[in-house]
Amino acid sequence: MWTTVCRRTTRPRASRCVSTDIQCGHRCRRVQSSPLVAEAGAQAQAQAPERVNELGIQMLSTALHRQVFPNADPSRKPSIDQVRLSSRLLSRADLLHKLQAPLEDIHLDLPSLAGKTIEQHFLVLGLEQSRPYLDYAARFATEELPPTPTNWAKTPGWTKYTKLKQGGFATESVHTPEGDAMVFDVEVLWKLSKYPVIATAATSTHWYSWTSPDLLNLNAAECKETDSNRQYPEAIESINKDSSNDQGPFRTLIPMGGPAIDRVIIGHNISYDRSRVKEEYAIEPTRFAWLDTMSLHCAIGGLSSQQRPVWIKSKKYQEAGINSLLFDPVSDDDESAGLLYQQWLHVSAMNSLKELLEYYTGQILDKSTRDSFSSENPMEVLEDFDNLMTYCAKDVRATHEVFAKVFHRFLKKCPHPASFAGILHMGRGYLTVSEDWKAYIEKADAKASEYQQIIETTLVALAEDALKKENDPTRDEDPWLRNLDWTAPPVLMTKPKISKKGVVLQESRPAKRQRKLPGKPAWYRELWDSNAGRLRLSLSRRITPYLLKLQWRGYPLYYSKAYGWTFVVPLERKVEFGAQTPLEFSDNLEDKNYDKRASCDPDHVYYRIPHKDGDDLNVGSPLGKPFIASMEQGLLSSCVPSATSLLNMNASCSYWQGSRDRIRNQYVVWDDDCTLGIASAPDAKQSGVILPLTVVMGTITRRAVERTWMAASNAKKNRIGSELKMQIRAPKGYKIVGADVDSQELWISSLLGDRQFQMHGSTPLGFMTLQGLKVLGSDLHSSTGRILGISRDHAKVFNYSRIYGAGLRHATQLLLQYNPDMTREQAKQRAQSLYRETKGSSYSNLPPFNREFWYGGTESFMFNELERIAKSEFPRTPVLGCEIPDALRPETVKNDFMPSRINWAVQSSGVDYLHLLLVSMDYLMRRMGVNGRFMISIHDEVRFLVLEQHQYLAAYALQVANIWTRAVFASRVGIDDLPLNVAFFSAVDIDHCMRKEVDMACITPSNDVTEPKGESVNVYQLIDRLALTNLPQILGDELESVADIRDQLISNEAVSNNSESKSSESSLINAFYRSEVATSSPRWWLKVQMTTSKDDVNCIRKELLRRGYKGDECRVGMVV
DSSP, rough: EEEEOOOOOOOOOOOOOOSOOOOSSSEEEEEEOOOOHHHHHHHTTTOOOBBBBBSSBBBBBHHHHHSSTOOOOOOOOOOOHHHHHHHHHHTTTOOOOOOOOOOOOOOOOOOOOOOSSSSHHHHHHHHHHHHHHHHHHHHHSSSOOOOOOOSSSSSEEEEEEOOOTTTTTTEEEESSSSSEEEEEEEEETTTTTTSSSEEEOOOOOOOOEEEEEHHHHSHHHHGGSHHHHHHHHHHHHHHOTTTTTTTTOOOOOOOOOOOTTOOEEETTHHHHTTBBBBGGSSSSSSOOEEEEEHHHHHHHHHTTHHHHHHHHHHHHHHTOOGGGOOOOOOOBBBOOOOOOGGGGGSSSOSHHHHHHHHHHHHOOOOOGGGGGGGOOOHHHHHHHHHHHHHHHHHHHHHHHHHHHHHHHHHHHHHHHHHHHHHHHTTTHHHEETTTHHHHHHHHHHHHHHHHHHHHHHHHHHHHHHHHHHTGGGGGGGSTTTGGGGOOOOOBBBBOEEEEETEEEEEOOBBBOOOSSSSOOOHHHHHHTTTTTTTEOOOOTSSHHHTTTTTETEEEEEEEETTEEEEEEGGGGGGGGGOOOOOOBBBBBSSSTBTTTTGGGGGTTEEEEEEOOEEEEEEETTTTTTGHHHHHTTTTTTSSSHHHHEEEHHHHHHHHHHHHHHHTTOOOEETTTTSOOOOOOOOOOOEEEOOOOOOOOTTTTTTOOOOOSSSTOOOOOOOOTTTTGGGBBBOOEEEEEEEOOOOOHHHHHHHHHHHHGGGGGGGGGGHHHHHHTTTTOOOOOOHHHHHHHOOOOHHHHHHHHHHHHOOHHHHHHHHHHHHHHHHHHHHHHHHHHHHHTTTTTTTEEEEETTTTOOOOSSHHHHHHHHHHHHHHHOBBBTTTTBBBOOOGSSSHHHTTTOOOHHOOOOOOOHOOOOOHHHHHHHHHHHHHHHEEEEEEESSSEEEEEEGGGGGGGHHHHHHHHHHHHHHHHHHHTTTTTOOOOHHHOOSSEEEEOOOOOSOOOOBTTTTBBBOOOOEEEHHHHHHHHHHTTTHHHHHOSSSHHHHHHHHHHHHTTTTHHHHHTTSHHHHHHHHHHHHHHOOOOOHHHHHHHHHHSHHHHHHHHHHHHHHTTOOOGGGSSSSOO
């Protein structure tokens, strides 16, 4: 059969292919259909009208809906009242009927669900992927470790220790440790090499030690020198020449077993230890499950960024024997962060192993021996071998003690098996590089050095020019040079020789021993480098803004110890700054605001240069990263012609200066040191692998943290080294396949508001998220930009920070940052206007509501839902039911830290989304036989390394994973449907390197070679690519392991009937199904949130009270 396939380059918005005989103008062509497309073509020819919801928003086609929601609950539909109220709400926001043009219906066969519903589907997949690791870990958490050896074998590789009845230990050399669960710790001589030196591991029955063969093979004669810089001369010289050298004297990785072995390996910050394991570098993934005790703690008892400094201060006071009640509260933006309620200080700890062991067990871990591993003499390890091995073993035992405390608590906090499976996938990151990696570092270093040399040469010339004005009478009229210290010490002279008769025998002459640069002014002498015999200057020196003659808004800069960098305005121009209060100075030396010059300047007023974090903070340098935008906008300028060029060069160097050390310290294992299983490139270039040091749950929101790749910027033409991501390249025969989730957290947040009407797009925020168009200015970012009078790009920052819980103070400061000409009062008024129109107005905590809530704004419904979650007794994410960490539970913080708790509800739901996506991809890739593996996830972005011949199957898997994930989110909030325009990724990228967009040239100052384009395919184009693929045959039958769990759940009613089971799996199932399932809101509650005046709210309140409703009784669906 033949059908017509539309080859659109972007998601269609208007015209559609309506028959096989009409061309749509998008290069449609006729192709021979596979069974997949043949069936889809037959359905398309029926030309059924698009499915729309009650508001006219296009939903999934009937065929897709039937596959994703096979047992949709007919009762989960909006009532007539809900539709009317939503229509009224949208009409008031001028949004009703402003719909996007309908999309072409997507007719695509999906794999059948592994359960009766989409929710049960993910329960099955989560359980299947958690096996057998969940049971291994749960059992190991209850077991004791055997006694620790005190004497350790100095043998290469792994040694097994068996406790003897008569005492002591029997030792045996083994290839790898044995057992299905173990704790593992590695130590390195980090100044010499990134490769491991020693390691220990422990199972419930045996201890194991590993010693690098390279350590034992070292020739002790080479290490007899006492000078630490000559103790291993070849290694030191190699490292000094190239700090990116990972080898030094060591080249051996640690073997842990074949890729087919199911094993749980536990450690504290386990990604560090994983990066020293040999098998993990092979392109064929292992079946090891890496569990990180630090991540588990973050999820159950981590601290927010506002809580950490308070906790540290409390700890110091506690150690000093001072009651923590005595010190002052700390505040940050809208966070009260105070100590009125201190219970949270006692239910959490910082993330180090030492702190966690003390918190969970009361034991103190001695870490003093750690300094031994900073030695540059490998022989010291052999000389103190038993002590260092014991130190490593103590870390192993401490890690097991912590694991035993946190693991089962984690399962209670995160009861859905997909959460457990998700962190297993996140811990298997894998990045491939080519030999170009070394060239990238060399080019970036060279370009940065070139720019820095130009900057220094120019600044030195400016300093010499300034020196020439030492005796210029106009110097004191220069608003910059007059601020320099021109005092100069006199030249030391010898005494003249005078005879007894008073005759001068020898005139006074300059003494041989002089002060540095006699006769030169103090500012000049401070810049002099005696060792180099020349001036040393950089943009970080405090004198630089004076030499560059910098101005803020056209007025010269002045540095004050009390107020940092300020700008000086003539008194008659003060009116330009309205109500802004000038700075006050004192001529009293003992006052904090003492300033000799400014206090005696009646002709000028002084103002602080605005600080990005608040007007009351001092700016330490106007040449720092926060002021790059100010330079580009012309707010920060210079009277020196070359200054602009220097500032641009400095801005170009900023990224590399901040990232260089992290990038150079990446641990790259090359194919000549380890068998990677990667085919050689045709140009014979080396292949290398980086295992990213990902903390899979590094924050309280369970977001992953990784310092280099997750923080990498996109390539920018004016930033040296910003082409970092591009260095991750697919080996020969592979492609990098991935996608970004469109407006992930914005959609999740809006969905929570829409839940109350049981309709997608039923609130203004939900409607703008689904139907808003940038070109028409009807999307959320354009709307916010209009309210604030700023660009759409800047408006994005306001929108996301507001959704994450930031308050008016933060919005006001952002406005001042983007509009320095605006007064604080103007910024405050605009911020208030924004919050009034979006978040709405606040209503007090009065009966019968018994809670504060928002009303009258376009986002009031969403914020009320987020705050309902944040203030509930046990706040949980709505989809996977993960609970908030103990340190933010309402029971422990009362009403404090609300922004952090709202942020947790949003971002933690985003983590749920990612985990579900990864679980789906693992299942689909195995089911379809796709040869590939997970590479990395950067919050809402995922990337997979896939065999080139499977690239379109991987793209198909991503699209299926996305519709499944979106569907379960909708189902969990009570809506058994999904808008078509969010069901699939707008595009899946297929590329040979990692970058934000497949058509980015990645030209930077350090890279002048245009990167070839990759391929970006939307779901319509993907159907085209799969036209000749027999997809149903590739999908095949259900995986046997999945079918077994599905049958168990369905036939045995495992959810209800196995409630008495003691297995970890059953505990997870029961805990998850006890979590809240969303229901729609009663009519009166919808009306309260819709009202625009407090009087209307009071009327509804009085009517509720008149009818005798109290507190939670108002949750019934009464009609007002």
